[in-house]
Amino acid sequence: MKLGVVVPCYRQEHWLDRTLPAIERALAGHEWRGALVVHGGDTMPATSDRWRVLSPRPVPPMTPGGARMLGLAAVEGEWVLFVDADTEVDSDWVGRALGEAERDPDTAGFGGRIEEWVVEPEGAEHPGVPDLNRVGDEERTIELLTTPALYHRATLLAVGGYDARLNAEEDFELGLRLAQAGYPLRLLRGPAGRHWNEPRPSFAELERRWSTGLAFGPGQALRLYVGRPGFSQLLERQRLPLGALLMWGVGVIALLWATSGDTGPLFVWLTVCIVCLAMMIVRKRSLRLALHSLLTWTVNGVGLLVGFLQMPRTSVARPA
Numbered sequence: 001m002k003l004g005v006v007v008p009c010y011r012q013e014h015w016l017d018r019t020l021p022a023i024e025r026a027l028a029g030h031e032w033r034g035a036l037v038v039h040g041g042d043t044m045p046a047t048s049d050r051w052r053v054l055s056p057r058p059v060p061p062m063t064p065g066g067a068r069m070l071g072l073a074a075v076e077g078e079w080v081l082f083v084d085a086d087t088e089v090d091s092d093w094v095g096r097a098l099g100e101a102e103r104d105p106d107t108a109g110f111g112g113r114i115e116e117w118v119v120e121p122e123g124a125e126h127p128g129v130p131d132l133n134r135v136g137d138e139e140r141t142i143e144l145l146t147t148p149a150l151y152h153r154a155t156l157l158a159v160g161g162y163d164a165r166l167n168a169e170e171d172f173e174l175g176l177r178l179a180q181a182g183y184p185l186r187l188l189r190g191p192a193g194r195h196w197n198e199p200r201p202s203f204a205e206l207e208r209r210w211s212t213g214l215a216f217g218p219g220q221a222l223r224l225y226v227g228r229p230g231f232s233q234l235l236e237r238q239r240l241p242l243g244a245l246l247m248w249g250v251g252v253i254a255l256l257w258a259t260s261g262d263t264g265p266l267f268v269w270l271t272v273c274i275v276c277l278a279m280m281i282v283r284k285r286s287l288r289l290a291l292h293s294l295l296t297w298t299v300n301g302v303g304l305l306v307g308f309l310q311m312p313r314t315s316v317a318r319p320a
Helices: 013-028 063-072 091-103 153-158 170-180 202-210 212-224 233-237 238-257 266-286 287-308
Strands: 002-008 032-037 050-056 081-082 088-090 109-119 126-129 151-152 185-197
Touching: 002 013, 002 063, 002 109, 013 088, 013 091, 013 185, 032 063, 050 063, 050 081, 050 151, 050 153, 063 170, 063 266, 081 091, 088 153, 091 151, 091 185, 170 185, 170 212, 170 233, 202 212, 202 287, 212 233, 233 238, 238 266, 238 287, 266 287
Parallel strands: 002 032, 002 081, 032 050, 109 185
Antiparallel strands: 081 151, 088 185, 109 126, 109 151
């Protein structure tokens, strides 16, 4: 089986010294070629002659889906393995996925459980969440695949591939179109790879999601699906950011009401907020984590609103 490999580096190039060797180990003995899509920023590690490095420097910055589609066009293969730059694939999972792809070509794609690994500022490494996306470890059909994901090229192109207009939610939105077209996705047992990151939750991650536009993707997807099948599923995924927006909206109304002399609604709002915060502190066993969660939902909620009001744009590549 001839295989294509696509690694989009969405400002995560510093993890490539783990990602690329893991891919080469996992695919030893297979016929494959890879495309590495970078954004012209960080220093790149040395690569073997199996890789084609693309640095389009688009305006505006290329979306995750746009980078994956650019890489897809640069590689051949009936099946294509997508791996994010901060993910180290598991060799056993790759072998199982390729075997299942040969036996079951009617499945659109294969994914697996992602393990989180954390690198502390001083360099220490330790495992984080064992199931980052909470997909479980039972083989089954699934609504979306996050990378690493092995996709059947013809099926992927039949539904239009990743939507290059979205700053985020490209995996779930692609899963919606595949499901609507009748193409199944399968989750395989065992870890598909390790996702490397700095300690989270962190304020730096919130800033990165806003500055790169990732926070706007859910709102962009909602805008595209207004009046279409799939809107309710997209809306359900954003219940916490939407709840934060509703909470602050009610607070503003209560505050304006209080200027008329009636402070009752404002008192009720403050009481409800304090009770909810207390419940979050108990659940997370930390005041800091509870406040960070509230801030995260608020930032994501504002980003959702900005994305919904902002027409998604397609990146235009210019010469590197």
